Amino acid sequence: MFKKLREIPIKILILEALLRRLSFTHPKRNLLQEELSKGYAGYRGEQSMDYFLAQLPQDNLLIFQDLRLPLAGNTYFQIDILLITPSFFIIYEGKNILGHLYFDFNQLIRTLDDQEEMFLDPIVQVQNQQYHFENLIKKYFNKQLPNTSFVVVTNSSSKIEINPDYRLAFEKVIRTPAILQKTLHYSRKNNKEIFDKKDMQKLSRILLKLHTPAFPNVLEQFQITDDEILSGIYCESCQSLTIVKSYRKWLCTNCGQENNTAFIHALIDFYLLKGKTITNQQCKDFLQLSSSSISSKLLRTLNLSFIGTYRNRAYNLSLSDLQRKLVSNNKDGQVTKCPRK
Ligand SMILES: [Zn+2]
Structure with missing residues (x-):
């Protein structure tokens, strides 16, 4: 059952509003347009995972899309897709990156049009989310749910290559259609019920309450001042x-x-x-x-x-x-x- 649906990211809405309200000759228009295209590509990449989520057996399954949960102080961690059953949880992190992707220890190297670009290792990123979510469950329930996580390369035309020594990456990096089999496989191996119906309802309430949407400061990011807005x-x-x-x-x-x-x-x-x-x-x-x-x-x-x-x-x-x-x-x-x- 889908408990929380993904919404159009607020950054996309802000960029669209800006493009409506900057003069046609504004020097930053092209940059904003590029950022907007990137935003939509990421959003569509995340949407491409939904088709496979909908095919999962929905009994006892809660699906949360795009959760942003508080850590200490003013910091948050963000989860693209969270699946929870009474027996386990799985986190899927979507990556819509075009080009040749080389997964190396601690970094992801993307090559596109002969240009190399470095990204943080998304496997480490998704494992951090796993760790934070495990802690959240411990905090509210004093229980431990078995869990795992995957990085989903949502752009089907991207080529994936993995450092042969980085064995974990072979297990963790998947393409979108694998969501179904990975989930079914994990659920067959972890079928002991740890949460009862009440726990599931309570967890769902807590997550919806804790979710805090981001409100990025796009004006500051692009150094656009208030008086430029028409x-x-x-x-x-x-x-x-x-x-x-x-x-x-x-x-x-x-x-x-x-x-x-x-x-x-x-x-x-x-x-x-x-x-x-x-x-x-x-x-x-x-x-x-x-x-x-x-x-x-x-x-x-x-x-x-x-x-x-x-x-x-x-x-x-x-x-x-x-x-x-x-x-x-x-x-x-x-x-x-x-x-x-
Ligand atoms: Zn008109």
């Missing part, structure tokens, strides 16, 4: 920031397209690029609204929770809430009652 409401049809409020409608002044949910998208961009709370003034400026009262009514119609008194009120933006509103408003074909001009 304001306005984005029109998907003509890809410009030219949607304005016109009476009860939201219309693009460039192509004439009506889009009554584009302002929610703009608030999502604000969340991704500017901050998790928004004041009335910030909303007016970012959406380029003509008055504070329109901005204030708009924020109120979205039923956002807020902090502070009237004048210094800051509304809490929640990505999942805004995304839900976007979907439900699109379905209804209308907005949650637009404030009148």
Whole structure:
């Protein structure tokens, strides 16, 4: 049973928001586009494992995708795929790296277009995850579940080569279709039930509670400053920031397209690029609204929770809430009652 599904990585959403809101001549656009392509390739690589996960016998099996769990202090460890049964757990770490891959002790060397690039050894990486997850189980249950881990090369056109002395790598590095057989094989060897039904439910609750999605600072990574981010409401049809409020409608002044949910998208961009709370003034400026009262009514119609008194009120933006509103408003074909001009 899939207990937690993978979501589109927040970094992809941030990069897309940035590309909507940087000028067409911005010097970093190509770099951002490249990073976005890499992000999508990794995401699709992880998705390619799902087909084989779905073929596993689902009785007593819990599947968690893309978990990020706390270690001490402000550090976390991340797991691509975690399988848990009452008898064991398995971690699969997906690697979508194109080219000739040479697995050596402590490093992975990728050769592509005659260029060599070094990566950290993903086997060590996945064994660390195994170790941390074992500790988590010990901490909450004082029990030990047998466990193993694998590195999955998700790019089927990559060539795999392993240092002949690195015997562990022959066991640990697999291609995507092997997920099914590796899991079945391990489950036949480890069938003593250590967790009961209650333990399984408790573990599932704990993991969903501990999961903390990453929020990478992409602006800092690419050294883009706040004042380079353009304001306005984005029109998907003509890809410009030219949607304005016109009476009860939201219309693009460039192509004439009506889009009554584009302002929610703009608030999502604000969340991704500017901050998790928004004041009335910030909303007016970012959406380029003509008055504070329109901005204030708009924020109120979205039923956002807020902090502070009237004048210094800051509304809490929640990505999942805004995304839900976007979907439900699109379905209804209308907005949650637009404030009148
Ligand atoms: Zn337009």
